[in-house]
Amino acid sequence: MQQCPLFGWLAPLHNRAGATLQQLGSRIGLCTEPGFRAGADFLDLLVSVGCLAREGDGLGALYRNSEVANRYLVRGQPEYCGGILALNSDRSFPMFGYLPHALQHGEVPPEAFQRVPDILSTFGSDVGAAEFFAEGMTGASLGNFRLLAERFPFSRFASVGDLGGSAGCLACCVATRHLHMAATTYDLPPVHAAAERYVRSQGCEGRVQVVDYDFFSPDPVPAGHDVLTYGMVLHDWGLDKKILLLRKAYAALPPGGALIAIDHLVDDERRSSPIQLGMSLTMLLEFGRENAFDYSYKEFCEWARQVGFTSFELLCLVGTAKAAVAYK
Numbered sequence: 001m002q003q004c005p006l007f008g009w010l011a012p013l014h015n016r017a018g019a020t021l022q023q024l025g026s027r028i029g030l031c032t033e034p035g036f037r038a039g040a041d042f043l044d045l046l047v048s049v050g051c052l053a054r055e056g057d058g059l060g061a062l063y064r065n066s067e068v069a070n071r072y073l074v075r076g077q078p079e080y081c082g083g084i085l086a087l088n089s090d091r092s093f094p095m096f097g098y099l100p101h102a103l104q105h106g107e108v109p110p111e112a113f114q115r116v117p118d119i120l121s122t123f124g125s126d127v128g129a130a131e132f133f134a135e136g137m138t139g140a141s142l143g144n145f146r147l148l149a150e151r152f153p154f155s156r157f158a159s160v161g162d163l164g165g166s167a168g169c170l171a172c173c174v175a176t177r178h179l180h181m182a183a184t185t186y187d188l189p190p191v192h193a194a195a196e197r198y199v200r201s202q203g204c205e206g207r208v209q210v211v212d213y214d215f216f217s218p219d220p221v222p223a224g225h226d227v228l229t230y231g232m233v234l235h236d237w238g239l240d241k242k243i244l245l246l247r248k249a250y251a252a253l254p255p256g257g258a259l260i261a262i263d264h265l266v267d268d269e270r271r272s273s274p275i276q277l278g279m280s281l282t283m284l285l286e287f288g289r290e291n292a293f294d295y296s297y298k299e300f301c302e303w304a305r306q307v308g309f310t311s312f313e314l315l316c317l318v319g320t321a322k323a324a325v326a327y328k
């Protein structure tokens with residue numbers, strides 16, 4: 001659960017004119033011994049990708065955050081998305097070492113879960129890990145949920161329930177953009193406190209409710225919403241559970257109600273989806289025995305029709321992310 005302190009330390013609120021390699025080295029623990037060039041290589045790599053700006057050359061050069069870094073990589077900023085990078089670094093990158101085994105044997109080896117804690121225990125029991133995960137998800141999803149709030153016709157609806165809503169990012173985006181909408185974010189108890197904090201930080205207290213709900217429990221999805229959403233949730237599960245989640249949402253919606261699934265949808269022909277299929281393999285590794293996978297819009301429509309939905313729509317979000325909408 002390491003957060004890189006570099007961008008936070010260089011943030012404008014500290015009023016630093018910039019820092020040399022030597023100063024940054026002692027601050028964030030980079031080796032700066034004479035002749036060891038990797039510290040400078042690392043910082044200049046960050047200059048090359050636009051995360052740092054550098055004034056001058058050589059040992060006297062001053063490094064500052066770029067505008068992009070100040071906006072997205074300083075923890076505590078409203079659009080901070082570094083959480084997903086920390087999550088990838090802690091979980092997805094080490095898990096990818098087990099991909100060859102998973103592809104050869106059809107399962108993730110048990111030792112993988114000694115190295116990286118099983119995601120289901122992260123969701124279900126460990127509050128610290130669940131909150132770290134929630135910060136990562138907010139970083140990954142904020143841009144998508146803002147676009148969803150703009151592009152989906154919420155003006156025709158009254159109430160959204162976001163299932164597996166984590167810190168409440170989707171509910172807050174919709175409630176902020178559409179003042180007439182009631183919004184509830186549902187997730188497991190370990191995320192509850194983080195969600196209450198996030199909702200307060202977005203000024204949405206009183207407008208967004210945080211409710212504990214296990215979507216695999218025998219209890220029906222709470223009624224009263226004419227829009228239900230699964231943000232990056234369906235791809236976490238195998239086919240049977242995907243269909244169960246669709247069925248439960250269908251049962252809870254009124255006629256004319258909408259179910260929205262946000263995921264990185266694979267193209268229907270499966271010929272041009274490197275990011276989405278990489279995501280699918282990540283889900284396989286993260287969810288182990290669940291046999292989780294990403295899917296296409298065509299598959300979504302087939303499954304949704306099977307449980308009773310009658311019409312469908314696709315909205316583009318950020319990059320490869322899409323919102324697949326099914327109407328009851």
Ligand SMILES: C[S@@+](CC[C@H](N)C(=O)[O-])C[C@H]1O[C@@H](n2cnc3c(N)ncnc32)[C@H](O)[C@@H]1O
Binds near residue numbers: 137165167191213233
């Ligand atoms: C991949 S995250 C997506 C979070 C959020 N929707 C987003 O896109 O940023 C999956 C979420 O599902 C939640 N979850 C997992 N199992 C659940 C269950 N049985 N009932 C309710 N939520 C669950 C997790 O706690 C987690 O917040």
